[in-house]
Amino acid sequence: MARIAVIGAGMGAMAAAARLAVAGHRVAVYERTETYGGAVRRFERDGFAFDTGPGLLTLPAVYRDLFVKTGKEPLESLVELVQVDPSSRHVFTDGTEVSLPNASRAGVVAALDEALGAGAGARWGDFLIRARDAWDRTRRPLLEEPLWPNWQVLMREPYPAVPHKRLLRTRRACTLQEIGGWELRDPRLAALLYGHALAYGVDPGTAPASAAVLPYMEHAFGTWYARGGIRELARAVYERCVRRKVEFHFGAEVTGVLEKDGRTAGLELSDGTVVEADTVVGTGPWRLRGLVPGRELYGAKDVPPDAEDLHYGRVVVCLALRGPREPDAVHRTVVYGPEPENELALFVDGEVPDPTVRVDRPDDPALRPDAGHESVVLTATVPCGLRHDWTRPTVVESFTDRMVAAAERAVPGLRERILWREVRTPVHTERETGATGGAVPPPSLAGGEGTLHPSNNTALPGLFTAGGWSHPGGGLAHAGMSGALVAGLIVEGPEFRGSQ
Known part of the structure; x- marks a missing residue:
């Protein structure tokens, strides 16, 4: 039995802790805040409750596997997971709207044809087929296996782009923006693509074509909600750790x-307390450097850790509303800004654009004081705290007003229903997670402009890293995968090659 110390109680860290405890190790978690879950938080006030981190889950199989491998009670016996149908409603800049069914390619094609015109659905459906090819080529090395030593091969673009003739040259799309313009050929379809990237904190203007896997995951594996809020998933993972004798x-x-x-x-x-441990599971690689002064944790052949503040953050607006939720209201609506492919670049350049806003309206009695009220969460992807000043109240208020105005395109009369609002900016994210500037880690993506995160082991024997800033990157499902990889590397050693 080894003594294992885990830094932080984020989702990836807890996933690793539970698996390591089941393997017979003595595991203790040290969390600087007063609760677990990392970015998976909840805000409560006056009988209202809000998820302030991820609002939905893709790839629930990651957490199903965690619960199967760590105890007799399956995930569904502890958390009620339900498929969200429709998976999302989309309100485009020109006023066009479409609701897309959950995990149904044929249904999505039909809905797009009806809303956007004949042929739109087929173009999106053909795009999803190419996205599936990119998924098949990258799924194991990017999600299910420890990062390859020859990781440079992952920088080859896996997306099978359609040849595009322009003047005397034939080119293939290398970015999402080029896929939108050359393959989808409809600004609304392009916005649909860009919206998936923004939800993961990825800039559509610079994202590699391989980011096509992000909408593919939703369409292929569905979108899921946990009754009581996604925070319930964090609670279940924490309680599983406790039952496996993990100390917090x-x-x-x-x-x-x-x-x-x-x-x-x-x-x-x-x-000043000293904790003895044979193995340490660390936090983000960038911050981990400060905990091991004078030692390089990654060699010249490794993926170097990005400075966290190079990435994007989120503004989350919690709205307590008077009046009941309409019976036909959709759980998630995406309201697009006028330039979703460029809005983050415009933001950094100083001209704050009208944002693309995700509006979450869960039909969940646990999140409201009674049937005569509703809790709503608005989310927008923004530059983090070191690239935009989120400490100024006037800046926050102005941007919040823009988000509410955008959301009103999806929820008419929204402003008149607001009892109060609570705003969470990258300042809050930094305080809760420790990420520099309140940045949120993106998922690992292949291709020349993709983001790869450092491997889960380091140059210091016995030191590993789990969570969104390590392989395979950010996202709720990805965090769970990082925990599985770390546990495999510790239990089975460097020969571990992932689950089969």
Whole structure:
């Protein structure tokens, strides 16, 4: 039995902790805040409750596998997962609207043809077939296996783009923006594509063509909601850890990783406490450097950790509404800004654009005080705190007003129904997760402009990393996968090659 210390109680860290405890190790988690879940948080007030992190789940099989491998009770016995149908409603800049059924390619094709005109559905359906090819080529190396030592091969574009003739040249799409213009050939279909990228904190203007896998995952595996909010999934994972005898220490800030005889030996906490451990599962690689001063954790041949503030964050607006939710209201609506493919670039350049806003209206009595009220969450992807000043109240208020105005295109009369609103910016994300500037990690993507995250093991023996800033990157499902990979590497050693 090894002593394993885990830094942080995020979803990836807890997924690793539960698996390691089942393998017979003594596991203790040290979390600097007072709760678990990382970015999967809940805000409560006056009988209203809101998910302030992810509002929906794709690839629920990741967490089903976690619960199968760590105990007798399956996930569905602890959390009620329901498919959201329609999976999403989309309100485009020209006023066109379409609702897309959950996990039905034929249904999506028919809905797009009816809303956008004959041929639109077929173009989107053909795009999904190409996206499936990219998924098949990258699924194992990007999600299910430890990062390959020859990771450079993953920078080859896996998306089978359609040849595009322009003047005397034939080109293939290398970015999402080029897929939208050259293959989808309809600004509304292009916006539909860009909206999926924005939801993951990926800039559509620079994202590689391989980001086509993001809408494919939703269409292929469905979109799911946990009754009581996605925070219930975090609760279930935490409670599974506790039942597997994982120790949790909250309010315990780690200030150093100890080293002895060339390998990890434990942790030092901010109050001076020394924790002995044979193995340490760390936090984001960028921040981990500060805990191991004077040592390089990644070599020249490894994927270098990006500075966290190079990535994007989120503004989340929690709205407490008077009046009941309409019976035909859709769980998620995406309201597009005038330039979704460029809105993040415009933001950074100083001209704050009208944002693309995701409007979540769960039909869940657990989130409202009674049937005469409704809780709604608005989310927009934005530059993080080091690229835009989210500490100024006037900046926050102005941007929040824009988000509410956009959401009113999906929910007429919204402003008149607001009892109060709570705004969460990248400032809150930094406070809750420790990520520099409140950035949110994107998923790993192949291709020349894709983002790969550092491997789950480091150059210091006994030190591993789990969570969104490590392989395979950000996203609720990806965090669960990182936990599985870390547990496999610790239990089986460097020969571990992922689940078969």
